[in-house]
Amino acid sequence: MELSSAPQPSGDPARWRQRQRRLQRPEPAAARSASGRTGGELGESSSASGAPSFGGPWLGGEEGARTQLLFSPRQDCAGWAQGAQSVRALAARCCRPSPPPLNTGGVRGYGRGGGGGGSGGSSELGVRPGCALLSLLSSLLLLLLLRLLWCPTDAPARSRLLVDESEEDPQGTSPALRMLRSPAPPVPRTTNSTYLDEKSLQLTEKCKNLQSDLNSLFNRTKRQKEDDYLQIITDIQNCPWKRQAEEYENFRAKLTSCCDAIQNFVVSQNNTPVGTNMSYEVESKRTIPIGENIFHMLPASQPFVEYPYNQCAVVGNGGILNNSLCGAEIDKFDFVFRCNIPPINGNVSKDVGSKTNLVTINPSIINQKYQNLKKKAEFVQDIATYGDAFLLLPAFSYRANTGPSLKVYHTLRESKARQKVLFFHPKYLKQLGLFWRTKGVDAYRLSTGLMIASIAVEMCENVKLYGFWPFSKTVENTPISHHYYDNKLPKRGFHKMPKEYSQFLHLHMKGIIKLQFGKCET
Incomplete structure (x- = not known):
């Protein structure tokens, strides 16, 4: 990014150039390792990879692709749980306090101090745009996960979750949400016929033996x-x-x-x-x-x-x-x-x-x-x-x-x-x-x-x-x-x-x- 491409604010030009030079200084290695990639790196990664961003330049690249996958229809309940964990991790990384850049000027919203600038004043956390939305979305997915707890982990849930997306919902509710609200299909109760089968087999065997029993009685030499x-x-x-x-x-x-x-x-x-x-x-x-x-x-x-x-x-x-x-x-x-x-x-x-x-x-x-x-x-x-x-x-x-x-x-x-x-x-x-x-x-x-x-x-x-x-x-x-x-x-x-x-x-x-x-x- 060229410095000349940034618009110059009104005020003292010398202070503005000094601030730009400080911004170009490399971040200390300890800070980078503790904070991970910055919001700018996220934006650049998103632009370089060509992945569609979600909610602005602060979410792109790998995280953007992961988030997009998160909102596609999942095939099982374990996928929903994994998606919710990804969103929570992403929210934690995105919403941590970013290292405040030095500010010697009176640019509003940057650095320390308030009002028209100065070197003194109270410390203020720099919260990235859309972080609140991501936290809300993570909470929503956790609620959905709780709703899906009845789903067995070893059975595919696609038959219950997937619906025809082209089908119109007269009430404006998304098909996935309609399916989540619907009760689980009743599990067919299997009749344990083993006892009945055994009893029938025993009766059949007994009936076959009656012929020999009758023959034995018939052939007795003594009076029956x-x-x-x-x-x-x-x-x-x-x-x-x-x-x-x-x-x-x-x-x-x-x-x-x-x-x-x-x-x-x-x-x-x-x-x-x-x-x-x-x-x-x-x-x-x-x-x-x-x-x-x-x-x-x-x-x-x-x-x-x-x-x-x-x-x-x-x-x-x-x-x-x-x-x-x-x-x-x-x-x-x-x-x-x-x-x-x-x-x-x-x-x-x-x-x-x-x-x-x-x-x-x-x-x-x-x-x-x-x-x-x-x-x-x-x-x-x-x-x-x-x-x-x-x-x-x-x-x-x-x-x-x-x-x-x-x-x-x-x-x-x-x-x-x-x-x-x-x-x-x-x-x-x-x-x-x-x-x-x-x-x-x-x-x-x-x-x-x-x-x-x-x-x-x-x-x-x-x-x-x-x-x-x-x-x-x-x-x-x-x-x-x-x-x-x-x-x-x-x-x-x-x-x-x-x-x-x-x-x-x-x-x-x-x-x-x-x-x-x-x-x-x-």
Whole structure:
């Protein structure tokens, strides 16, 4: 900087030149090391580097660049803290007392003395322009830093701090300040599903082990106890049930290969022509010739024209149905099987339903309850409650069954009843008995319930069993009757009810059929 370029103030020229010479004297090294760069050096550095100054020539160069960076959007909270520290350091350097130059003249604002000059007077600190503004700015940044204390140091804050600068703020607030004022986004709470997953895995493993537990119980040489079955049934109830289409098709294919219920379970003109010597199911050495009179009682072919049925219910007569409230659910099925003409009228209908598509009749009921149809009117009235259902009788299982069964046919024909009489084919029942014997059911004869359930698997796509319960109490240890309408027990040793029920449990766990164990959901 040339001295001649400075304007000469009015007054004594000699004093002004003396002051200029003193200003050009080099500052002592100690003073320079203690104070750092002067304001002039800052200005010259700013001019030399070409960095844009902020607030005048007192802030430029490196500090100016640092300050400009400070006010650009930061990417994390640590950057804001570093910027605030830089501003505070810069303010401390800028606002320290500068060494007062010697002043012999009366230039106002320089040196010591007041008024028109002189060598005496009080000392006055030389504060650089804009220093107060820088201190204020440093305080503001510290406040902002406190506002940002909630920001985690290890997470980028750009998503919270950066906004589109081109977006207009209707209230005139800067976008960065708007984002600072906005609350922090809620941190999503993670659900700790480890316990649930472990519990599900334990339940799945337990359900898989139930098959082996049931097999162990089934294969016991000693008589099985009710409590052992009830414990397994309790565990089965806690396992989710799902129909397994592949298991269903495989089991149905085995039944069809063995027995073919669709073509063979009913005696028809198609599978039993005139002149056939039919063997009885149990008394296999005995035969009955099929003459014209019996042949004309038979349907031309299998009568189930809507086969296969989608949803089928097989309703047993177990006392577990009492107070079950399953009636409405049962009546919604496409096809309903019932066993041994049980009562369905009155209050019991809420538990057992009333819809019936096929019902079996044990000839022993004809002899005992209706005195070999001497009570013909009572029989016809009771049968009328089943609507136009098929009546299925084992006419050719024993020779003693043939007479009562044929009598039922003639009685209903004479009374012009709506029901149609069908007869079990003895060959089908024999083949079915052999099939279940390979599964471990070595009974003298299968129960009607197992026969009908086997037929339903071949006739239907989905099968659900109600009222199958061969136990004297529920899983809650509540005593129940053998049937929902009486407590007459079957002949001891005639059926293998526990083993039959074990087969139902196996089919249930494999997803082939579904067992209803207790009350229905209303």
